[in-house]
Amino acid sequence: MSSQNNRSFFRIDVMLPCSYHIISEEESIESPLPISPDATYIEKYFMQDLQGLDEQIAEIIEQINQKSNLLAKALTAMNSKINFVLQTIDQKQLTRTIPHRMVNISAGGLAFKVEGPVSETDKVDVLIQPLPEEPPVLARCNIVKVIPESDGTFTVALEYQGLNEDDRRKLVYFIQTKEIEAANQQRGTAKTKNA
Template sequence: MQEQERRKFFRIDHQVSIELKTISAEEIAKNPTPVQFEVSPYFLLLSQLQDLDTEGDHLLRKIAEKDANTAAFLQLMHRKIDTIAKAVAVNGIELEQILSQEINLSEGGMMFEYPDTFEMDQHLAIKLIFPETCIGLLLYAKVCRLIPMPNGHYKVGIEFIRMPESCRVLLARQVMLLQSQQRRRERLSTEQSDD
C-alpha cells in the first residue's frame, strides 16, 4: 500500500492488547484468517455479533419506517443480547496473557513499540483485543517500517493484508468510535478549564 493511501485513513492512539507471531507467506496463502493463536470460543463472539448488526441495520431501518414500536422492541432485544454477549466475552478473553500497550491504529495498519526487530516485509499474524469493548480480531500484516529507538526497542509500522471486508468495517468502526470518545473527552476538558 502506498504511503499516500495509508495516510487517508483515520488514525487513533489507543491502548490495546496485542499478540503477534512471525509467519510465512505460505501460511497466509493456506489460511484465510490466522490460526497461530489459541482462542476461546468467545474470542470472536462480539465481532461476529457486530457483523450481524451490520447486516441487520438496513432491515431495522425499513421496519422503523413502517412500525416504530416493533423497531424499538427489536433495538431493546439487540441491547439485551449485546449485554449478555459482553458479559460472556469478558469472562472468555484472558487479557492478562497478552501484551497491552499504546498503538497508533487505522483501518490500514498500525504502529507500535516492540523490543525486537523484524525484517522489512516480514509477514505477521496478529491477535488484537480492544479491552473496553472486548472485541477481538485476528489479522495478517506485513512490516513496512522499522525505526530504532534510543531505549533499544523499535517503532514497528505494519500494513494489514488480506483483511476480510467484515474485519475492515469492524476496525473502521472501532477507530471512529475511539476518535469520537477522544473528541468528547477533549471537549469536556476544554469546557472545564474554561469554567
C-alpha cells in the same frame, strides 16, 4: 500506506490488547492464515509462545532437580496447576490474556514497538482485540517501516494484508468510537476552561 479513503485511515494512539508473531517471508508463504480463523486456530497459534515457555520451564526444573528434589517437585506441581488452569480457559477468557500495548492504529494498519530483530521483508501476524464483546482480529501484516529506538527496541509500521471486511468494520467502529471519546473530552476541557 494507501491514500485511498483517507477517513478510514485516521490514526489514533491507544492501549489495546495486542499480541504478535514476527515471521519470515518464507514462513508466511508456507503457512497462510485461514480466511476466517476460528477460536481454536487462534488459541493454538498464539499458545505456541506458552508451549515454548513450558519447554523452558521443564528444562529448568530438571536442572533444579539435580540440586534439590523437593524444590523440583514443588515447581512441577505449580507448573501442572498452571497448565490445568490454562486448559479450562474459554475463548472469551483467552482474549483477556492478550497483553496490552500502546498501538498507533488505523483501519489500514498499525504501528507498535517490538523486542527482537526485524527486517522489512518479514511479516507480522497480529492478534488484536478492539471490541471486548467481539472475537479478536487476527491479521497478517506487511512491514512498511522499521524504526530503531534508543532502548534497543524497534517500532514497526504495518499494513494489513487481506483483512476481511468484518474485521475492517470492527477496526473502523473502534477508531470512530475513540474519535468521539476524544472530541467529547476536548469539549469537556474547553467548557471547564471557559467556566
